[in-house]
Amino acid sequence: MDSRIVGYGELQRFTRRILECLGYPPAHADVTATVLVEADARGMASHGVARLDFYEKNIKGGFADPKAEPTVVRETPVAVVIDGNNGVGPVVSEFAMARCIEKAEKVGAGFAAVRNSNHFGMAGLWAEKAVARDQMGMAFTNTRICSVPTFGSQRILGTNPICVAIPSAGKVPFLLDMATTTVAHGKVEVYERRDKDMPLGWCVDEKGIGMTDTKDFQKLFWSKSPDGGHLFLGGEGEDLGGHKGFGLGLLVDLLCAGLSMGRWSLHTFSGKGSGIAHFFGAIRLDNFGDPQEIKEHVEGILDEVRNSHKAEGQDRIFIHGEREAEARVKSLKDGIELDEATAELLAKYAERFKVKPL
Amino acid sequence: MDSRIVGYGELQRFTRRILECLGYPPAHADVTATVLVEADARGMASHGVARLDFYEKNIKGGFADPKAEPTVVRETPVAVVIDGNNGVGPVVSEFAMARCIEKAEKVGAGFAAVRNSNHFGMAGLWAEKAVARDQMGMAFTNTRICSVPTFGSQRILGTNPICVAIPSAGKVPFLLDMATTTVAHGKVEVYERRDKDMPLGWCVDEKGIGMTDTKDFQKLFWSKSPDGGHLFLGGEGEDLGGHKGFGLGLLVDLLCAGLSMGRWSLHTFSGKGSGIAHFFGAIRLDNFGDPQEIKEHVEGILDEVRNSHKAEGQDRIFIHGEREAEARVKSLKDGIELDEATAELLAKYAERFKVKPL
Numbered sequence: 052m053d054s055r056i057v058g059y060g061e062l063q064r065f066t067r068r069i070l071e072c073l074g075y076p077p078a079h080a081d082v083t084a085t086v087l088v089e090a091d092a093r094g095m096a097s098h099g100v101a102r103l104d105f106y107e108k109n110i111k112g113g114f115a116d117p118k119a120e121p122t123v124v125r126e127t128p129v130a131v132v133i134d135g136n137n138g139v140g141p142v143v144s145e146f147a148m149a150r151c152i153e154k155a156e157k158v159g160a161g162f163a164a165v166r167n168s169n170h171f172g173m174a175g176l177w178a179e180k181a182v183a184r185d186q187m188g189m190a191f192t193n194t195r196i197c198s199v200p201t202f203g204s205q206r207i208l209g210t211n212p213i214c215v216a217i218p219s220a221g222k223v224p225f226l227l228d229m230a231t232t233t234v235a236h237g238k239v240e241v242y243e244r245r246d247k248d249m250p251l252g253w254c255v256d257e258k259g260i261g262m263t264d265t266k267d268f269q270k271l272f273w274s275k276s277p278d279g280g281h282l283f284l285g286g287e288g289e290d291l292g293g294h295k296g297f298g299l300g301l302l303v304d305l306l307c308a309g310l311s312m313g314r315w316s317l318h319t320f321s322g323k324g325s326g327i328a329h330f331f332g333a334i335r336l337d338n339f340g341d342p343q344e345i346k347e348h349v350e351g352i353l354d355e356v357r358n359s360h361k362a363e364g365q366d367r368i369f370i371h372g373e374r375e376a377e378a379r380v381k382s383l384k385d386g387i388e389l390d391e392a393t394a395e396l397l398a399k400y401a402e403r404f405k406v407k408p409l
Numbered sequence: 410m411d412s413r414i415v416g417y418g419e420l421q422r423f424t425r426r427i428l429e430c431l432g433y434p435p436a437h438a439d440v441t442a443t444v445l446v447e448a449d450a451r452g453m454a455s456h457g458v459a460r461l462d463f464y465e466k467n468i469k470g471g472f473a474d475p476k477a478e479p480t481v482v483r484e485t486p487v488a489v490v491i492d493g494n495n496g497v498g499p500v501v502s503e504f505a506m507a508r509c510i511e512k513a514e515k516v517g518a519g520f521a522a523v524r525n526s527n528h529f530g531m532a533g534l535w536a537e538k539a540v541a542r543d544q545m546g547m548a549f550t551n552t553r554i555c556s557v558p559t560f561g562s563q564r565i566l567g568t569n570p571i572c573v574a575i576p577s578a579g580k581v582p583f584l585l586d587m588a589t590t591t592v593a594h595g596k597v598e599v600y601e602r603r604d605k606d607m608p609l610g611w612c613v614d615e616k617g618i619g620m621t622d623t624k625d626f627q628k629l630f631w632s633k634s635p636d637g638g639h640l641f642l643g644g645e646g647e648d649l650g651g652h653k654g655f656g657l658g659l660l661v662d663l664l665c666a667g668l669s670m671g672r673w674s675l676h677t678f679s680g681k682g683s684g685i686a687h688f689f690g691a692i693r694l695d696n697f698g699d700p701q702e703i704k705e706h707v708e709g710i711l712d713e714v715r716n717s718h719k720a721e722g723q724d725r726i727f728i729h730g731e732r733e734a735e736a737r738v739k740s741l742k743d744g745i746e747l748d749e750a751t752a753e754l755l756a757k758y759a760e761r762f763k764v765k766p767l
């Protein structure tokens with residue numbers, strides 16, 4: 052696959068400029084560009100600048116208003132409910148997470164339930180903002196429908212990620228950032244491009260029965276049928292715990308849409324605004340003891356996990372967040388690698404808006 | 410299988426009496442008996458009165474002191490750190506969860522990190538205590554080691570359950586109460602008794618490679634080898650998301666042992682006290698809006714999930730907590746069904762302590 056290597060700063064400035072051309076005010080373009088480029092820098096291309104296209108479609112479809120500012124609709128010492136007013140996800144999320152952190156600074160913990168927002172990028176970026184202040188952070192979001200509940204066949208829930216960051220005394224915090232579905236849809240597309248069957252446990256057909264043919268699944272997924280879709284972690288039925296993954300996905304929708312009185316996944320992208328809902332939280336470590344001691348204790352646990360016996364053929368146990376942090380270090384040093392399709396997308400934007408190409 | 414039907418009250422009183430004979434003060438025996446009998450009433454026999462045997466072993470092994478009272482070692486407006494002083498899990502947990510709820514009443518949210526406790530029974534019983542006060546509740550615990558991380562072979566983590574309860578306007582709250590491992594060990598034992606192979610995705614051998622023979626696995630699991638054990642939700646490797654389940658299990662240990670400065674799963678049941686650690690939380694619904702409106706919105710979401718299309722051959726999508734709530738209603742009406750082994754265990758206790766048998 053052809054690719055282009057681009058510097059972090061260069062890519063951020065270019066993306067910011069394109070977002071401005073798409074109608075984002077400069078401050079909104081800046082935070083959104085950083086969120087997209089950070090994902091690319093961490094090797095999460097699925098949440099990177101390739102999303103510019105989707106972000107533009109959200110504006111054109113009336114789902115996102117790049118100029119809108121979020122408003123606080125309810126506030127208590129430990130919590131805030133925010134209406135995103137259909138603004139862009141990163142702007143709404145930065146606003147919401149900053150309030151969680153402020154509340155945690157003041158009273159020990161802070162939570163934000165957010166309705167009427169949009170795609171917020173990598174969940175990890177929001178949760179980890181708390182870490183620098185010696186707080187644990189959390190971020191959840193519902194998404195466009197793609198997944199079916201245990202014993203169901205209809206797409207009614209999203210990938211509904213769970214993200215929790217816990218500070219450690221090591222180089223990087225513990226940063227769990229996971230879709231509650233077995234895989235995100237991008238993985239099916241990779242298998243399709245490679246002409247490869249996917250494993251059972253990823254997806255079901257219109258009858259809610261496991262399927263492995265990626266081409267057939269793609270046809271179904273993009274058809275008008277409301278049935279067939281992704282499975283939650285644990286797969287089909289209950290034998291491998293699919294009901295647990297489904298429970299986690301549903302929990303995310305109850306936290307995001309339930310507490311904010313917003314739309315749950317089934318009703319996103321129908322009507323004005325996408326209606327995406329989030330939930331954020333921050334809890335100060337020093338509620339529980341000296342932060343440095345806790346961080347050293349956490350790192351001690353992580354070290355024992357790293358040093359535990361490896362499975363045959365394996366030489367490393369990865370702590371969550373390590374791979375992405377290592378990719379980021381490499382990207383800052385060597386530049387960010389864009390795949391051919393993304394490089395082409397950016398070149399088209401440059402031409403269209405008469406912006407100097409990368 | 411032979412079984413005995415016993416009334417809830419009768420079983421609670423009997424269990425309380427046996428616990429008193431084992432050295433529990435009356436108040437400690439009472440809360441512990443209720444916790445065990447509640448699990449049986451809900452069809453969770455794995456956490457029911459059959460555990461009396463394990464609870465007795467914990468006393469004899471020096472892991473649990475039935476007379477110990479928990480103490481607060483640190484407190485802030487939103488959080489408390491509790492030392493269980495090796496007391497019994499239900500006593501320590503009732504103390505901790507009550508403090509979370511009190512704090513939530515006062516300031517909106519409350520959290521408790523607990524070290525040096527013991528087995529606390531069904532996690533759901535603690536999380537749901539918040540629901541009656543229009544709060545969401547959460548409960549986590551580490552456990553004796555049984556599970557291996559992704560790409561590992563060594564048993565270093567427990568079943569590490571996650572439990573979150575969210576109030577709804579329906580008959581029962583949303584109550585997700587799940588081991589983060591694919592299955593708990595009791596399920597392997599059921600398959601062994603039925604002379605049945607288990608599916609891939611439950612367990613790995615000493616080399617960290619998936620295995621299906623339950624008899625071989627049982628031998629390995631109870632041997633002195635530190636390797637081989639249960640897999641986390643998502644199974645072996647990363648194809649079906651095993652790293653996500655592992656991340657959830659590790660998260661539970663960081664919340665419980667990390668924040669309480671307690672022992673993580675690897676070091677439980679070694680030395681004085683089992684060292685089991687918990688984490689609890691409660692957040693008031695009215696932080697986010699009118700509790701009744703939120704509960705109706707939550708129930709509306711759950712109803713749409715229930716009414717979504719069913720997979721072929723299925724006629725119901727279960728919301729988490731429904732099955733257990735329905736079993737409880739039946740148990741209160743018709744009595745609790747004990748299996749033969751449990752009935753025998755109780756008969757032996759009755760004989761040994763000269764207590765009137767059931």
